[in-house]
Amino acid sequence: MEIINRRHRMASIARKLRRENKTVGFVPTMGALHEGHLTLVKEARQMSDVVIVSIFVNPTQFNDKNDLERYPRDLTSDAAMLRDFDVDYIFAPEASEIYPDGFSTYVYVEGLSESLEGASRPGHFRGVATIVTLLFNIVRPDLAFFGRKDAQQFAVIKRLTRDLGFETELIAVPTVREASGLAMSSRNELLTPEDREKAAVIYRALQLAESEFSKGERNGAKLAQIVENAISEEPAASLDYVAVVDAESLEPIEKIRDMPAIIAVAVKFGSVRLIDNVLLHPGQ
Numbered sequence: 486m487e488i489i490n491r492r493h494r495m496a497s498i499a500r501k502l503r504r505e506n507k508t509v510g511f512v513p514t515m516g517a518l519h520e521g522h523l524t525l526v527k528e529a530r531q532m533s534d535v536v537i538v539s540i541f542v543n544p545t546q547f548n549d550k551n552d553l554e555r556y557p558r559d560l561t562s563d564a565a566m567l568r569d570f571d572v573d574y575i576f577a578p579e580a581s582e583i584y585p586d587g588f589s590t591y592v593y594v595e596g597l598s599e600s601l602e603g604a605s606r607p608g609h610f611r612g613v614a615t616i617v618t619l620l621f622n623i624v625r626p627d628l629a630f631f632g633r634k635d636a637q638q639f640a641v642i643k644r645l646t647r648d649l650g651f652e653t654e655l656i657a658v659p660t661v662r663e664a665s666g667l668a669m670s671s672r673n674e675l676l677t678p679e680d681r682e683k684a685a686v687i688y689r690a691l692q693l694a695e696s697e698f699s700k701g702e703r704n705g706a707k708l709a710q711i712v713e714n715a716i717s718e719e720p721a722a723s724l725d726y727v728a729v730v731d732a733e734s735l736e737p738i739e740k741i742r743d744m745p746a747i748i749a750v751a752v753k754f755g756s757v758r759l760i761d762n763v764l765l766h767p768g769q
């Protein structure tokens with residue numbers, strides 16, 4: 486396993502791998518790796534000849550300076566974990582390598598970037614779309630792996646991949662959960678042990694709505710209300726939003742018909758903001 490800091494070296498390795506007809510699987514991350522990331526890496530390992538993981542805490546997707554500063558960073562322990570999973574390359578550039586002085590070009594996916602997380606974190610998806618475009622340009626992966634927990638991020642990246650003509654196939658990997666049901670996230674480390682336990686309410690609430698959906702409830706507002714009621718029972722939780730939206734367009738849905746929908750939530754415990762969602766398939 487080689488750790489690469491320079492984008493030109495990463496790009497030249499990627500060119501060589503393409504010439505050799507190797508299938509490149511790419512897992513972009515911001516480090517602080519947990520079981521959720523490792524599941525993406527395992528999937529990439531199974532489906533690709535060469536696995537590249539990027540570790541880059543992307544400053545342009547943080548709209549809150551404190552959030553960026555306290556984001557956990559530990560390249561040594563991340564690299565040790567990835568070695569066990571037979572990763573070929575880690576791409577871990579400095580911010581100045583990606584955003585040199587005078588950088589002024591951003592990618593913005595209209596229509597998918599403003600709602601939900603975008604409303605609470607202005608500029609967030611511009612930062613995500615920009616870094617993913619930069620990374621795809623450097624790595625040119627055949628396959629790129631993302632977690633379903635970040636459902637809106639996946640929708641944004643899917644659209645930019647199509648619109649900008651990247652020949653990368655996106656693979657959405659189901660959310661990995663702690664034993665309590667809490668979705669794995671680097672932010673879980675920032676919760677107090679008490680809040681970490683209490684945060685299990687998020688998935689319990691989503692499961693209640695999921696179970697009503699499986700009994701036939703198709704009304705978006707009613708499903709959202711079930712989630713809101715369940716979360717309001719936990720005094721430590723402060724609901725930011727709950728929304729029932731089309732899984733691809735992210736448009737709010739009054740009545741779920743034949744297209745997959747998601748119930749997406751964001752909940753704060755103290756200053757830590759957690760997101761989660763469930764995917765609803767009307768055909769099932």
Ligand code: PAF
Pocket residue numbers: 513514515541543546613616617635638
């Ligand atoms: O999901 C993440 O960790 C980040 O948003 C990503 C896709 C690596 C871009 O910085």
